[in-house]
Amino acid sequence: MLRLRFYLLIVFIFILIFPTQSFAQKLTLERAIEEAVTRNPDLLKAEQEVGAAKAGFWEGVSPEYPEFFIEYEGIPEKSHSLSDYEEKKFGLTQGLDFPLAYFFKGQWHHFEKKRMEAEFLLLCNNLVSEVKKGFYRVILLDRQTELYEEIARITRQNFQKARVRVLAGESSPYDTLKVKVDLAEVENRVLVMKRVLEVARSELGLFLGRERGEPVDVVGDLSFLPVSLNQDSLCELALANHPSLMKAWAEVGQKSAKRRLSWTGLMPGIHLRYFRQEFPSEPSPRAWGGEIGVSVPLWFFLKGQGMIRSASSELKAARWRVESERREVLLEVDQAFSRLIVAEKQVQNYRENTLREVEELVRIATRSYEEGEMGYLEVAEAMRSLNRIQVGYAETLFEYLAAQADLEQAVGVSVSDS
Numbered sequence: 001m002l003r004l005r006f007y008l009l010i011v012f013i014f015i016l017i018f019p020t021q022s023f024a025q026k027l028t029l030e031r032a033i034e035e036a037v038t039r040n041p042d043l044l045k046a047e048q049e050v051g052a053a054k055a056g057f058w059e060g061v062s063p064e065y066p067e068f069f070i071e072y073e074g075i076p077e078k079s080h081s082l083s084d085y086e087e088k089k090f091g092l093t094q095g096l097d098f099p100l101a102y103f104f105k106g107q108w109h110h111f112e113k114k115r116m117e118a119e120f121l122l123l124c125n126n127l128v129s130e131v132k133k134g135f136y137r138v139i140l141l142d143r144q145t146e147l148y149e150e151i152a153r154i155t156r157q158n159f160q161k162a163r164v165r166v167l168a169g170e171s172s173p174y175d176t177l178k179v180k181v182d183l184a185e186v187e188n189r190v191l192v193m194k195r196v197l198e199v200a201r202s203e204l205g206l207f208l209g210r211e212r213g214e215p216v217d218v219v220g221d222l223s224f225l226p227v228s229l230n231q232d233s234l235c236e237l238a239l240a241n242h243p244s245l246m247k248a249w250a251e252v253g254q255k256s257a258k259r260r261l262s263w264t265g266l267m268p269g270i271h272l273r274y275f276r277q278e279f280p281s282e283p284s285p286r287a288w289g290g291e292i293g294v295s296v297p298l299w300f301f302l303k304g305q306g307m308i309r310s311a312s313s314e315l316k317a318a319r320w321r322v323e324s325e326r327r328e329v330l331l332e333v334d335q336a337f338s339r340l341i342v343a344e345k346q347v348q349n350y351r352e353n354t355l356r357e358v359e360e361l362v363r364i365a366t367r368s369y370e371e372g373e374m375g376y377l378e379v380a381e382a383m384r385s386l387n388r389i390q391v392g393y394a395e396t397l398f399e400y401l402a403a404q405a406d407l408e409q410a411v412g413v414s415v416s417d418s
Contacts, residue, residue: 026219029135032208036131039209043127046120053109053116060109061102067093069275091275098267104260111253118250121412122243127207129409133402134204138218140398141197144391148193151387152186159183222397224347227404227415231337234411235330242329242412248322255318259311269295332410340407343400350393358382358389 074086
């Protein structure tokens with residue numbers, strides 16, 4: 001008995017300290033986004049590529065490796081030993097580009113880092129948008145499954161009522177057969193919706209970076225919160241913050257640095273050499289020396305003009321890329337804003353008109369059927385209308401929330417306070 005109490009106490013303490021597994025698996029939208037940006041493999045890969053671009057800066061601004069050399073001279077032809085030399089020379093050789101070349105190389109790597117950061121931000125925005133839409137889709141399908149299950153429950157009740165009325169001679173057996181067919185159709189629909197829901201959970205888990213088969217249980221609802229947005233302000237916000245434009249401008253910076261770097265071919269290179277000499281037969285056997293050489297770009301206009309022209313053309317192409325991205329971003333903002341406005345009006349129409357009317361229709365049909373004023377066909381049609389409207393309303397809410405996510409993706413930043 002004491003042992004049982006001890007085990008119960010341990011279990012109670014464990015429950016208090018650690019939440020149950022089912023609770024721990026409940027995902028809010030905020031937690032889903034946080035999990036996605038910390039676990040998604042594609043985003044983690046892009047993050048490492050940003051780190052690689054940052055590390056590449058020092059490689060770009062560093063000179064080539066120095067060379068160590070050693071020379072032996074004056075060794076007799078018949079000698080088999082290096083120690084018989086008359087002169088030994090050893091030292092270091094270092095080649096250097098013109099200093100401006102290192103500056104422009106540093107610029108190129110700086111813009112490469114900016115480009116990779118913009119790529120990372122673009123991927124992150126796309127991922128957040130997909131997580132939001134996947135999260136809302138799971139809620140939508142869960143809600144639709146509940147609606148079909150409710151219709152199935154009501155249909156079973158009507159089936160029982162129809163059987164009673166047929167036995168009482170108040171209606172024909174056709175009503176019972178019709179209810180039975182409707183019930184089979186609704187039950188099949190429930191099975192399909194449950195399967196689709198499981199697929200949607202798996203797709204959301206993929207965005208979150210979870211392993212195959214790891215459960216995904218979300219908590220939330222499809223709520224309607226109207227937002228006040230200005231289309232022109234959204235376009236200005238997109239032009240200032242969209243990662244695609246940031247990436248395109250970074251590429252312009254890279255091509256500009258490359259063009260300037262190509263002109264440094266006109267500048268001379270520097271060659272430094274330091275060495276020590278040994279003369280065993282001389283009174284002063286050790287000495288040192290140095291050399292400074294300058295490479296003259298004598299054939300630059302023959303060899304380097306192609307590189308300059310290529311870099312100039314690449315720079316012009318990058319600038320046109322910016323213009324293309326600008327127009328595409330503005331078009332995406334306009335399209336996403338239009339979808340949001342249409343979805344918002346559809347939601348308001350459902351809330352203000354359609355839902356109220358269909359609920360009143362079902363109420364009248366149900367009461368008339370119970371009082372014998374209507375047959376089952378009228379009630380079934382009213383129930384189907386209610387189901388269709390409720391499903392349509394849930395889908396419209398989803399389209400509204402998905403349009404918000406698409407608009408934020410098109411702008412590049414959150415638009416809730418814009």
